[in-house]
Amino acid sequence: MSSTHIPILILGATGYIGGSVLSRLLAHSDAKSFEITALIRSVEKAECLRGFGVKTVVGSTDDVEKLETLASHAHIVFSVVSTDDLPAIQAADKQGYLKSYIILHSLVYGMASGPFVDLGIQNPFSMQIPGLIMAAFDRGHVGMFGKGLLIWPSVHIDDAANLYLILFDAVLANPEKVGHGREGYFFVENGEHTWYDLSKAIGGPFVKAGLSKDSEPTTLTDEELIKYTGSVEIGHKMGSNVRCHANCARGLGWKPTKTNKDMFDNLSLEVSALLNIVQAKQQKAST
Structure with missing residues (x-):
């Protein structure tokens, strides 16, 4: 360079x-x-x-x-x-x-780490999974979008962030070899899941922690979608059907290492981390 x-x-x-x-x-x-x-x-x-x-x-x-x-x-x-x-x-x-290069994320999971998280200046949490966890804290039972049959792809935060640098290096090294504009769309995924399977997996740590008696998710009502996502429209969008393959990203040399197994295995860590935040806020409010 x-x-x-x-x-x-x-x-x-x-x-x-x-x-x-x-x-x-x-x-x-x-x-x-x-x-x-x-x-x-x-x-x-x-x-x-x-x-x-x-x-x-x-x-x-x-x-x-x-x-x-x-x-x-x-x-x-x-x-x-x-x-x-x-x-x-x-x-x-x-x-x-x-020259635009657009990275299209799927459901990004996992807690972010690094110096900015350690200093408390970077948000360590994603949206969808923490949103479902926080809603479950409030309603006392894990919820799901619709019947949970629709599918979304997923990717770990570290794998997603790595793609930005891989794309960055590729553009600097030889911009003519990297598509841009209409040809510059890069999907980010490394596996798929149904909303039912994800919500069910969130329910497991809730039962283990004594926060719920049943891990079986129930459908979020329209009123709950408004309460937890802001509107019925946003709720339906979050629980929609999304299918894609990260062929262009992999063509750049992107090699994600985390899979859905990692997403499910680490849900208990996110439940525990968010529960600590909720309890700290409750304790502060009571003093």
């Missing part, structure tokens, strides 16, 4: 996936040639990241003008934020010079 410094902008740097990507960028063999800038909402988190040599700008993806300026100064942008944030995505694309 050239000794020239490469300006990199990362959005979502303290999020579940974004923090895992940033920690890998900082550990990259060529990290000394990177000039990394992160757009951060929190002043405290921004100050902490500066200690790692990351330049920070306090703001959010709602600050479109600021985002456009930051993107125009970067050679590479890691946008590890919600794909529904259309203005944020457009702010790096309006001039028509962007």
Whole structure:
């Protein structure tokens, strides 16, 4: 790689996936040639990241003008934020010079780890599995989307984050060999599961911990979907049917190591970690 410094902008740097990507960028063999800038909402988190040599700008993806300026100064942008944030995505694309590479996640599982998690500035939890666990705490019984027959693919957080760096290296090494735009979609998966099997597996640790008498999941009602996901529409979307294969990602040399067995085997750890958080909040509220 050239000794020239490469300006990199990362959005979502303290999020579940974004923090895992940033920690890998900082550990990259060529990290000394990177000039990394992160757009951060929190002043405290921004100050902490500066200690790692990351330049920070306090703001959010709602600050479109600021985002456009930051993107125009970067050679590479890691946008590890919600794909529904259309203005944020457009702010790096309006001039028509962007080569986009889109990573499409399946259900990402496992608790994130690394220096940012240790410091308490990175969210260590995903969405779907912790969401089901937290709902089960509240309702006293594990729930599932619909009849649980629909299928989703899954991938471990470490495998998902590794793909960002594999794609990054491939683009730097020979951008002409890596598809972009319509050809630059990279699915991320390493196995499939039904929602019933996942919810049933969550129910096991609940019974073992004495939090429920039965591990058999029951269907979340429309009222519960609104309560736990925000709306019936979002709930149905989360419990929908998704099928894909990560052929393009594997074609880059991505070799995921975690399987569904790892997802199911580690559910008790997530139940325990989230239960500790819930109990700590309850204790704080009672004092």
